[in-house]
Amino acid sequence: MSLLTQEVEELMEKHFGFSGFREGQKEIISDVLSDHDVLGILPTGTGKSLCYQLPSLYLEGITIVVSPLISLMVDQVKQLKAKGFKRVTAINSMLDFRQKKHRINNLHHYKLIYCSPEMLQNEHFMTQITSLHISLFVVDEAHCISQWGHEFRTDYLKLNDVIKKLKYPRVLALSATATPQVQDDIVKYLERPEMKKRVYAMDRENLTFTVEHVENWQEKMERIEHILRMHPVSTMIYFSSREWCEKVCFMLKEKITNLKVAFYHGGMEPDDRLLIQQQFMNDQLDVICCTSAFGMGVDKPNVRLVIHFHLPTQKESYIQEVGRAGRDGDSSVGLVLYSKGDEQIPIHLMELELPTENQIKHVYEYVNPLQLNSIEEKQEEIISQCELSESQWKFILFQMEKFHVVQDGIISKDKEKIENAYRHTVTYKQERFSHKVQKFYELLEWVHGDECRRKTIYQSFQKGFKAPTENCCDFCGFTFNEWEPLIVTRERKVHSWMEELKEIFHQEGPDEKTI
Amino acid sequence: MFHTILLDSFQKIQMERSDSAIFHLLTGKKSSQTVQDANTLNLKNYFGIYKTLKRKDFDKEILYLMKLGFIKSNPHNTTFITNKGITFLQHHMENNKGLHWLSGYHLHQMAPVFWSRIQLFIQTASNVTRGNNRFVPIVDQELTIQWMKQFFVQYKGQLDVIFNDMYEELCNLLSKQPSQQASIFVSQLTGFNKIGLSKFQTADRFQMTKHDVEMYTQSTLHFMMNQIYEKKGQYKRLLDFIPNDFHKLPLTESAKQTLRFLNSGIPLNTIAKKRRLKLNTVLDHVIEIAFVDPRFPIRKYVSEEVEQQILEVTEKLDTKRLKTIKEHLPEHVDYFAIRLVHAIHFRSSNPTKELPTI
Ligand SMILES: Nc1ncnc2c1ncn2[C@@H]1O[C@H](COP(=O)(O)OP(=O)(O)O)[C@@H](O)[C@H]1O
Ligand SMILES: [Zn+2]
Numbered sequence: 116m117s118l119l120t121q122e123v124e125e126l127m128e129k130h131f132g133f134s135g136f137r138e139g140q141k142e143i144i145s146d147v148l149s150d151h152d153v154l155g156i157l158p159t160g161t162g163k164s165l166c167y168q169l170p171s172l173y174l175e176g177i178t179i180v181v182s183p184l185i186s187l188m189v190d191q192v193k194q195l196k197a198k199g200f201k202r203v204t205a206i207n208s209m210l211d212f213r214q215k216k217h218r219i220n221n222l223h224h225y226k227l228i229y230c231s232p233e234m235l236q237n238e239h240f241m242t243q244i245t246s247l248h249i250s251l252f253v254v255d256e257a258h259c260i261s262q263w264g265h266e267f268r269t270d271y272l273k274l275n276d277v278i279k280k281l282k283y284p285r286v287l288a289l290s291a292t293a294t295p296q297v298q299d300d301i302v303k304y305l306e307r308p309e310m311k312k313r314v315y316a317m318d319r320e321n322l323t324f325t326v327e328h329v330e331n332w333q334e335k336m337e338r339i340e341h342i343l344r345m346h347p348v349s350t351m352i353y354f355s356s357r358e359w360c361e362k363v364c365f366m367l368k369e370k371i372t373n374l375k376v377a378f379y380h381g382g383m384e385p386d387d388r389l390l391i392q393q394q395f396m397n398d399q400l401d402v403i404c405c406t407s408a409f410g411m412g413v414d415k416p417n418v419r420l421v422i423h424f425h426l427p428t429q430k431e432s433y434i435q436e437v438g439r440a441g442r443d444g445d446s447s448v449g450l451v452l453y454s455k456g457d458e459q460i461p462i463h464l465m466e467l468e469l470p471t472e473n474q475i476k477h478v479y480e481y482v483n484p485l486q487l488n489s490i491e492e493k494q495e496e497i498i499s500q501c502e503l504s505e506s507q508w509k510f511i512l513f514q515m516e517k518f519h520v521v522q523d524g525i526i527s528k529d530k531e532k533i534e535n536a537y538r539h540t541v542t543y544k545q546e547r548f549s550h551k552v553q554k555f556y557e558l559l560e561w562v563h564g565d566e567c568r569r570k571t572i573y574q575s576f577q578k579g580f581k582a583p584t585e586n587c588c589d590f591c592g593f594t595f596n597e598w599e600p601l602i603v604t605r606e607r608k609v610h611s612w613m614e615e616l617k618e619i620f621h622q623e624g625p626d627e628k629t630i
Numbered sequence: 631m632f633h634t635i636l637l638d639s640f641q642k643i644q645m646e647r648s649d650s651a652i653f654h655l656l657t658g659k660k661s662s663q664t665v666q667d668a669n670t671l672n673l674k675n676y677f678g679i680y681k682t683l684k685r686k687d688f689d690k691e692i693l694y695l696m697k698l699g700f701i702k703s704n705p706h707n708t709t710f711i712t713n714k715g716i717t718f719l720q721h722h723m724e725n726n727k728g729l730h731w732l733s734g735y736h737l738h739q740m741a742p743v744f745w746s747r748i749q750l751f752i753q754t755a756s757n758v759t760r761g762n763n764r765f766v767p768i769v770d771q772e773l774t775i776q777w778m779k780q781f782f783v784q785y786k787g788q789l790d791v792i793f794n795d796m797y798e799e800l801c802n803l804l805s806k807q808p809s810q811q812a813s814i815f816v817s818q819l820t821g822f823n824k825i826g827l828s829k830f831q832t833a834d835r836f837q838m839t840k841h842d843v844e845m846y847t848q849s850t851l852h853f854m855m856n857q858i859y860e861k862k863g864q865y866k867r868l869l870d871f872i873p874n875d876f877h878k879l880p881l882t883e884s885a886k887q888t889l890r891f892l893n894s895g896i897p898l899n900t901i902a903k904k905r906r907l908k909l910n911t912v913l914d915h916v917i918e919i920a921f922v923d924p925r926f927p928i929r930k931y932v933s934e935e936v937e938q939q940i941l942e943v944t945e946k947l948d949t950k951r952l953k954t955i956k957e958h959l960p961e962h963v964d965y966f967a968i969r970l971v972h973a974i975h976f977r978s979s980n981p982t983k984e985l986p987t988i
Contacts, residue, residue: 197764214772377831384682387828389768394825612809612816613801619756619821620797 120145127169131198137162139315143287144169147251152286152310154257154301158317159291159438160414164191167253167287171227176250179281180229183256183268185209186408188229195227205229206240219243232270235277249284252277254305257288258431261300262547269513275306286310291438292317292431294576317434317573318580321441323598324568325589326451326561335424335452336363340370342450343402347374348419348600349395350402353436355425355460357382357406363424364404374401375607381408398605410436416443419600423451428461429554430561430572445601446585448593453562458555465551469544470507477501478511479537482526489524490515510547514540567591631849632841633695634722634729635676640701640711641719642671649709653688656680658738668735678738679848680841691841728811728849733856735880736922741851743873746774749819749826751871754778755793756821768820781870795867803854803865810836814843815850859925860975874925881918888915889923913966920973928974932967939963940971950976 123144127133136144143155143166157163171178182188188205195203202225206218222228222243234240254260259268278286286307293301293314302310329335343350354360357380364378377400379391394400396415403409407427421440427433433451441447470478478501481493490512498508515521518536527533557575564571568588573580586593610618617623639652647667654664658678668677692709695701700715711719723729750769757765767775785792804812814836820826833840855872858865881889891901898916902909920926928937943958944950952968959968 193766193770197766199763383830386768387830389766389770390820390825390828390831393766393768393820397823397825399825612804612813615813615816616797616801616804616819619752619816619819619824620793621756621759621822622794622797 119148123148123169123173126172127165130172130200131165131169133165139313140165143313146311146313147285147287148173150285152307154288154298154310154312154314156290156293156298156312156314156317158315158319159435160442161315163255163289163291166289167251168195168227170251174250176248176284177222177225177244178227178251178253179244179249179284180227180253180255181232181235181271181274182229183232183259183266183271185231187255188231190413192229200227202226203228206234207231208233223247232268232274236270236273241277241280245280245282249281252281252284252286254286254288254301256290257301258290258293258297260288260304261293261297263294263296263300263550267547269509272304272513275304278305278307292434292576314577316577316580317438318569318577319438319441320581320584321444321446322437323446323448323583323586323588323593324437324572325448325593325595326453326568327589329452329454331454332424335454336366338452339363339367339422339424342420342422342595343367343371343374345595346420346598346600346602347401348602349398349415349417350420350422351410351418351436351439352402352404352422352424353427354404354406355427355464359424360404360406367402367404375399376402376404378404379409380406398603407432407436410439413439414442415439417445417601417603418442419445419447419602421447421449423449426451426453426457426461426555426558426562428465428551428558430558430575431554433558434572434576446598447600448595448598451562458559461555462552465548465555467504468506468551469548470503470511472541472544474501474503474507475511475537475540475544478503479533479540482515482520483530483533488526490521490526491524493526510544511540514543565590631722631726631728631845632691632839633700634719634726635679635732635845636691636695637700637711637715637719638723638729639673639676640709641716642673643667644671644710648707649688649692653683653685656688657683658734674735675732677734679732679734680844681738681742682844683841687841727808728846728853731849731853731856732845733852734848737852737855739880740873741848741855743774744855744871745847745851746771747777747871747873748868750774750778751781752796753820754782755789755796759790759793760822762822768826792867799865799868803857803868804850806857807850807853811846811850814846818847869925872925880922884911885915885918888912889919892916892919917966917969917973920970926974928970931970936963936967937971940968941975944972 120141124136127136138161139155139157140162143153143157146153147166147170155163155166157166167178167180180188182191185205185207188207192203192205204218204225204227206215206228208231210218219240220243228244230240254271254274256266257271259266260271260274261267278284286305288301288305288310290297290301298312298314302308302312327338329338339352352363354363360378360380364376367374367376377391377394379388379395383391391400391403392409392413395403396413398417418440421437423433423436427436437449440449478497481497481500494508497503503511512521515536518532518539520527520533520536561568561571567590569580569583569591586598635656636652639655643651651664651667655668655673655676656679658664658681665677668674692701695715696703698714699712700718701709701711703709746769750767753765753768757763769775782789804815807815814832817832817835818826818829827835829840829843832843836843854868858868858872862869887905888901891904896904898912899909901907902912905912916931920928932940939959940955940963943955947954947958949955950972952965955968956963956965
């Protein structure tokens with residue numbers, strides 16, 4: 116062990132309380148500390164964040180982390196603060212004007228700054244950070260850079276520019292899932308050709324995969340009920356819509372009274388979301404019905420079962436979601452429930468993410484007569500007139516910028532340019548859509564496959580996989596009847612408020628009076 | 631509970647305004663019309679008690695009440711309460727203690743701050759006293775977090791004592807409530823190894839709507855704050871959790887000015903001179919402040935003995951007429967003292983004891 120790693124290891128133990136590195140962490144961290152640009156592919160839950168949190172303590176100067184999801188950012192900051200890190204903050208569009216201004220003007224107080232990619236387009240913010248010493252620039256969820264990655268985000272394509280403006284700090288790009296094609300894209304678009312690749316296998320040897328084909332949703336309910344009665348384990352059930360998530364939660368509560376069930380989705384108030392998440396972490400809840408909004412940043416060691424009531428839109432998402440099970444290394448199962456016709460929902464969702472051809476046409480027609488106007492002034496009008504979602508608008512706007520219809524925020528007068536951009540936008544949208552559909556069909560193929568699930572889920576991402584420590588999959592002989600998961604039991608009595616209050620305030624002793 | 635509040639509002643408003651007026655009232659919209667409504671229509675207690683209410687949810691509840699036949703709308707786009715609604719209302723007004731504890735007009739700004747401070751402090755103290763410094767705070771308002779840091783610095787080393795006192799005080803206050811209302815409050819608290827229930831879950835547990843949970847919670851908070859003010863000696867710890875931010879008090883601009891002077895320790899006479907006001911006007915301001923400021927330092931103006939005398943006489947004569955009361959008190963007790971004591975004691979916690987008009 117070199118002197119450096121020893122010192123770093125001590126730092127880790129002191130600040131994070133971990134006794135050793137997990138696979139990949141040591142390599143990535145020492146690369147970063149010896150001034151390399153690194154692309155790190157580490158499976159979900161293995162601890163990507165340590166790869167920059169630890170160096171940020173060690174390096175002089177500031178570490179910037181670009182993260183695509185505000186909730187994820189906020190979670191991370193909360194967790195770090197809970198661990199006693201003071202000099203960490205998140206800057207994003209959700210902050211109100213005063214908070215944002217305050218934080219931006221005080222950036223030099225922080226060691227670790229999380230921000231959204233949009234913030235890096237904010238002039239005031241950029242002026243501030245370019246005047247500081249940035250020693251490490253982290254691109255979290257780096258697959259967002261590639262249009263072949265799931266969750267493509269156009270703002271990510273401007274990061275090369277940001278890196279230039281920051282005078283080339285070390286760059287660390289991190290992702291949980293990336294095919295070779297996506298890895299190449301990341302290196303290419305960040306314009307860091309010397310990037311060292313550290314790719315670690317994403318298969319998890321303690322996970323068992325199983326897919327069940329049923330007739331309809333009622334049968335899905337019956338299966339879930341049956342399995343949960345047999346194995347009352349910590350469980351997550353994924354749905355593709357908020358309505359379903361609530362509906363099934365409600366039904367499960369009625370049916371299985373000995374388990375605590377709750378739902379979680381993006382439509383809830385932030386306060387309630389936090390409470391539900393914490394209850395689940397604390398084993399006060401057994402089953403959580405959720406949409407994909409849940410899970411990012413949720414790191415519960417003993418989730419034993421992840422059920423998909425609906426299909427996700429691609430293998431990458433599935434691997435990520437099922438990966439929330441069994442982080443403690445004990446036997447855990449991923450169950451996909453499929454009934455005929457289920458493919459409608461994901462396809463519909465994919466359609467909603469992209470603008471329709473009509474919408475594209477509409478936007479360009481709208482832009483045409485608006486000569487010499489700044490796009491920002493017109494933005495809201497266009498969005499409401501063309502009934503665009505945010506992701507749809509971003510998609511079109513990015514194309515308009517790419518083909519110079521919008522330059523420095525000003526709309527071009529050049530009719531030919533506009534015409535050309537319009538054609539490209541339509542073609543590109545079709546390309547994106549068929550790419551998404553293709554990705555979805557890969558997942559669907561897996562669902563309908565007749566080979567070992569483990570082999571077929573991982574094969575497009577890596578060569579081979581570790582031998583499973585538990586039952587492999589339904590094809591290799593897994594059944595729920597023989598499964599013997601670890602079960603946490605928690606005593607759950609309904610207390611009077613007096614007893615409950617006593618517990619919170621640690622007032623032991625016998626009841627003096629009962630109410 | 632929420633339905634009762636809506637019906638009560640409809641009854642008091644008596645077809646004079648549209649539904650929106652009630653929505654603005656509950657969410658505490660600061661338009662002069664809303665404030666005036668609250669005052670003239672005797673709806674002060676509901677002012678601002680449900681700031682997070684969404685228009686969509688409000689409309690849904692209104693529709694539901696219509697479906698039940700408790701209210702009807704007439705062609706002028708206003709809504710009135712039916713006989714069926716009145717029967718329901720009367721029954722619930724009589725049987726729901728919590729309704730009468732609401733004093734929105736005075737407390738709507740402070741109650742949420744008080745609540746988030748209590749929640750955060752309890753979570754923190756409950757964890758820290760069990761040696762756990764790593765937990766995710768369930769309150770993330772920056773201001774509350776700042777406040778708590780200061781609080782901890784101020785009372786360094788006394789955490790155990792404070793935590794115990796607080797238990798006693800809370801237990802005492804909650805025991806004065808119907809047990810369901812107390813349970814609704816406690817089930818939302820977070821401590822070591824126990825995360826509180828969300829509003830939705832609480833509603834589920836007690837078989838009510840999340841709006842009811844919100845109303846019961848506010849009622850408990852208002853009840854507590856009023857009790858804490860009135861019996862300052864008994865609730866020393868909790869008093870610290872009540873924000874003393876006088877900007878948030880519902881005062882006229884001129885009274886606020888006076889309060890600023892008072893807070894910097896300037897005597898009444900001097901204030902009058904400096905502000906070129908009559909002394910009587912400044913005294914009126916003080917009354918106005920005493921009426922709404924829970925931390926009003928009554929001892930500066932009235933001794934405990936005199937306060938007791940005034941209260942006794944008021945009770946004995948069963949009147950609020952100042953002149954009559956003054957006649958039954960020793961010479962040296964002036965009108966100002968009587969008005970002050972009345973302002974403090976008949977503040978708002980009990981709607982039947984309204985402040986006398988002077
Ligand atoms: N070396 C380690 N030893 C033990 N636990 C670790 C280690 N590194 C990370 N962890 C824990 O693993 C969990 C997952 O880390 P996180 O960075 O959120 O994963 P990812 O971003 O890769 O999904 C966290 O709770 C973290 O504290
Ligand atoms: Zn297999």
